[in-house]
Amino acid sequence: MRKYLAVWLILLITICSVNAQIPVKSPSPFIVKGFHIDLRIQVMTMDALKALALKLSKAGINTIIMEWEGTYPFTKHPLIPNRYAYSREEVIGFINYCNFIGVDVIPLQQSFGHVEYILRNDRYKDLREDQKDFSQVCPLQTEQDKALFSDLYTDLVSTHTSKYIHIGGDETYLLGHDERCRLKAAKEGKSKLYIDYIKMLCDIVIKLGKTPVLWADIALKYPDAIKQLPKGTVFIDWNYGWDMNNFGDHKKLVESGYEIWGAPALRSSPDNYFLTQWEKHFKNIRDFVPAAAGLGYKGIVMTSWSTSGQYSPVFESENEMAEEYAIRHVYPLSGFNMLVTAYTESVTSTKPLNIEGFITKYCKEHYGFDANESETFWHALKITPYEVRNGKVVSVVQFSVKQILDSTKTALETLYKLKPDKNKDEFEHYRLMTGIRVNYLQFQDILQRVNSPSFTGSMVPGVLQELKNLMINEEVLDMHFTELNKNFLNASEVKTENSLRAVRVQLLYDRLSRNK
Numbered sequence: 147m148r149k150y151l152a153v154w155l156i157l158l159i160t161i162c163s164v165n166a167q168i169p170v171k172s173p174s175p176f177i178v179k180g181f182h183i184d185l186r187i188q189v190m191t192m193d194a195l196k197a198l199a200l201k202l203s204k205a206g207i208n209t210i211i212m213e214w215e216g217t218y219p220f221t222k223h224p225l226i227p228n229r230y231a232y233s234r235e236e237v238i239g240f241i242n243y244c245n246f247i248g249v250d251v252i253p254l255q256q257s258f259g260h261v262e263y264i265l266r267n268d269r270y271k272d273l274r275e276d277q278k279d280f281s282q283v284c285p286l287q288t289e290q291d292k293a294l295f296s297d298l299y300t301d302l303v304s305t306h307t308s309k310y311i312h313i314g315g316d317e318t319y320l321l322g323h324d325e326r327c328r329l330k331a332a333k334e335g336k337s338k339l340y341i342d343y344i345k346m347l348c349d350i351v352i353k354l355g356k357t358p359v360l361w362a363d364i365a366l367k368y369p370d371a372i373k374q375l376p377k378g379t380v381f382i383d384w385n386y387g388w389d390m391n392n393f394g395d396h397k398k399l400v401e402s403g404y405e406i407w408g409a410p411a412l413r414s415s416p417d418n419y420f421l422t423q424w425e426k427h428f429k430n431i432r433d434f435v436p437a438a439a440g441l442g443y444k445g446i447v448m449t450s451w452s453t454s455g456q457y458s459p460v461f462e463s464e465n466e467m468a469e470e471y472a473i474r475h476v477y478p479l480s481g482f483n484m485l486v487t488a489y490t491e492s493v494t495s496t497k498p499l500n501i502e503g504f505i506t507k508y509c510k511e512h513y514g515f516d517a518n519e520s521e522t523f524w525h526a527l528k529i530t531p532y533e534v535r536n537g538k539v540v541s542v543v544q545f546s547v548k549q550i551l552d553s554t555k556t557a558l559e560t561l562y563k564l565k566p567d568k569n570k571d572e573f574e575h576y577r578l579m580t581g582i583r584v585n586y587l588q589f590q591d592i593l594q595r596v597n598s599p600s601f602t603g604s605m606v607p608g609v610l611q612e613l614k615n616l617m618i619n620e621e622v623l624d625m626h627f628t629e630l631n632k633n634f635l636n637a638s639e640v641k642t643e644n645s646l647r648a649v650r651v652q653l654l655y656d657r658l659s660r661n662k
Contacts (some may be wrong), residue, residue, distance in 0.1 A: 150270045168435050174494045176438075178407055178445025180209035181486075182254070183479075185217045186263075187472050188452040188477070188643070189230035194634045196243055198479070199335050203247040205490035209449055210244060211312055213254040216263045222297050225267045230636050245307060253302040256314035257295050258283060260455045262470055271293065272404050275327065276322045280467070281457070282320040285343035286327055290550060303354050310380070315344055316361035317455065337368035341375065348376050362406070366394030370401060377554050383438070384409040387430045392438075400441055404459065408438030409443030412485040414451055416540075417532040419647050420581060420586035425501075425528040427485055432499040435492045448489045450479055475646060477582075480634040481575035484508055513566035513573055515521045523564055526557040527576060535588050539596065547594055551587040558584055571630065582647065585619050588612075588652055596654070604660050611656040622649045 182200050183195070190198070197433040216228030218237065232240075237613060244251045251618055263268055265280040273290055275282040283291055309556035321339050331339055342471045344360065351415060355434060372381075379405050383396075389395040399406065410430045417423060438446055453472040457620035462468040479486075492499045501525070530550040533540040539550055558580045563591040566573045590610055625643040631640055 157412040171498060174202060174206070175496065176407075176444065176446045176493055178209050179207050179254075179448035179490075179493050180211055180407070181207050181489075182213065182409070182447050182449040184213045184450055184452045184454055185230075186213065186215045186455070187639075188478050189217055189636045190634060190637060191239060192232065192236050194480075195240055195454065195467065199240075199244050199249055199442055200247055201486070202490065203244075203645055204247050205487065206494040207251045207490055208248060209252060209445070209447070211252045211254050213256075214255070218253075218302070220298060220301050221262075221405070222301065223294075224326045225269055226264055226265070226294060226298075234305065234402075241306055243575075249307050250310075251306055251308050252310045252312055254312035254314065255295070255298055255302060257291075257298075258313075258343060259317050259318040259320070260286070260314060260316070262457050264294075266467060266470060272431070275324050276465075277465070278459070278461075279320065280470070281316055281458070282323075284324050284327060285321075285339050286324070286330065287345070288346055291343070292346060292350065293345060297352055299350055299356075303356065309357050310353070310359050311356045312359040312382075313344070313351065314361060315347075315365075316363050316384075318364055337371040340364055340368060345375055345613075346650075348379055352376055352378070357458075359407075362399060363393040366399055368398065369395050369398035369402065372404070375404075377403070378405075380405045380407060380445075382409050382445075383443070383598045384411070385413045385430075385434050385437075386411045386532055387426055405445075406441070406443045407447055408434060408441075408443045409447045409449050410434045410489070410636065411449045411451065412489065413476045413479075413481055415447070415454055415474070416422040418474050419477055421533055421551060422477060422582050423531045424485075425531060428488060428499070428501045429543075431485075431489050431492050432501055435489075436442060436498045437644070438494075446493050448493075449485075450478075450482070452476060472630065474515055476577075477579050478629055478631055478635060481530045481579060484512075502618065512569045513564075515564070515566070519564060523576075525582075526560040529553050529557045534587070538591065538596050547587060547590045551591055552588055554580060554584050574626070574630055578630060581619075581623055581626070585616055585623060586647075593654070597659070610658055613651055613658070616651050617648065617655065620651065623647075 181191075183198070191605060202210065216226060217231050218227065219231050219234050220226050241251045254357065257284045259284060262280045265274050271277070271288050273283045274280055275284045294526050302311060322328045323334045327339055335613065348358040357380060358376070358379050359380040359382060362383045365381060365438065381399065383399065383406055385392070385408065410427075412427050413422075414427075436444060440506075452475070454474040456473045457470040459467045460471045488499055488504055506517055506520045509515040509523055513523075515523060530553040532539045532546065532550055534547060537547070539545045539547060542632065560575065561577045561580055592609060596609060627644055628640050635643070
């Protein structure tokens with residue numbers, strides 16, 4: 147008896163300890179305060195997942211939407227899990243842990259578009275809308291689709307305790323591509339293709355006793371047709387800084403009578419390893435969170451995309467795909483604590499985020515900076531946030547690659563001059579991200595020169611030396627990346643991410659080396 151009393155006492159102390167660490171927040175306009183975790187690439191360790199869940203819980207977040215993709219260990223469909231898949235014990239343990247700290251885990255199972263990881267397998271080839279673009283299922287294969295997704299949803303229900311299942315449904319750009327679908331769309335409209343299929347998925351979810359959730363972008367294109375969906379359906383209106391009518395007539399969605407949640411982003415296009423548009427994401431939080439509250443949205447979910455969701459296939463013959471690679475990678479979530487905190491403060495408040503005030507406060511509390519140092523840090527972080535596309539800087543104001551390279555070098559020097567007196571590892575992420583961008587912009591500068599009509603063979607030795615220097619710098623950056631992310635990402639994924647960043651430099655070096 148004493149043994150059991152001791153166990154219960156320890157459990158009670160643990161519960162009290164956890165609850166004591168969760169601060170009391172001001173009233174929030176949202177019932178669902180969520181965070182989306184994207185595991186399509188950059189698979190986090192289970193310890194890192196639990197640490198993030200606890201951090202979010204302490205900050206007032208009560209929901210996590212898990213986009214498990216290939217990391218979920220489906221029982222009846224063993225070809226779907228990838229090499230980074232968690233065990234069932236790990237998944238159940240994570241969900242139980244989240245329940246214990248007051249966080250609901252909603253599984254996100256893409257079921258229409260963004261299903262390359264399923265359709266790449268021959269077992270599911272008959273479900274494809276296109277036999278070379280494996281991204282989308284054919285909505286007319288309803289019986290086979292129904293059987294597959296009934297299996298997958300049933301499996302997810304066996305491990306997840308949430309009342310919701312997120313069925314995806316976004317970016318179905320191949321609608322009407324298949325010949326049969328094209329004929330049906332010509333006769334009844336693409337909206338019929340979309341809504342009939344989504345309704346079938348929603349019905350499966352409802353029969354399992356759950357509430358369907360889906361992204362709202364395609365539904366916004368067909369606002370009148372969505373009324374055919376079950377009334378309990380929840381739509382997530384994702385907006386990363388654009389006009390409310392970007393996807394369609396937004397007013398009709400709001401007036402549809404369905405429950406709606408909003409979704410900003412802390413990583414989204416054109417972010418990649420070489421660019422993070424910090425100010426854009428802060429403004430997205432500042433503007434969209436209060437807009438969603440004003441529209442009466444019942445929930446808000448921060449998305450954190452690790453990739454665009456588009457893949458580049460590698461074919462070994464005209465009709466056989468060997469592999470597919472995510473087109474865009476971004477810096478891991480480990481480097482975005484500041485944006486996560488900005489979001490959690492925003493959704494647990496009734497006031498819009500004051501960006502400059504937040505930066506000053508965050509830098510003081512987390513790095514020990516005074517107001518001037520905070521301003522210097524913020525300026526360095528957001529400087530020249532421009533994408534380079536085909537050798538040109540994408541900007542309203544005309545800049546050269548050399549100009550933004552010089553600005554980024556100055557920013558890197560500034561970040562190294564600043565001396566945080568706490569949370570030094572967190573601060574190292576900013577330095578590393580900026581260092582990676584410097585290396586990238588140096589390579590872009592080289593690319594411009596070698597693609598110039600004036601470039602000749604006599605210039606090759608000098609360029610080769612510059613490329614060697616970049617590869618040496620990359621090795622240092624790789625070590626830095628490994629050290630900062632070794633406990634956050636799967637070890638083999640850290641190695642993969644490091645190799646991806648250096649591919650273009652190595653390829654150009656190899657091509658030009660033939661002239662040595």
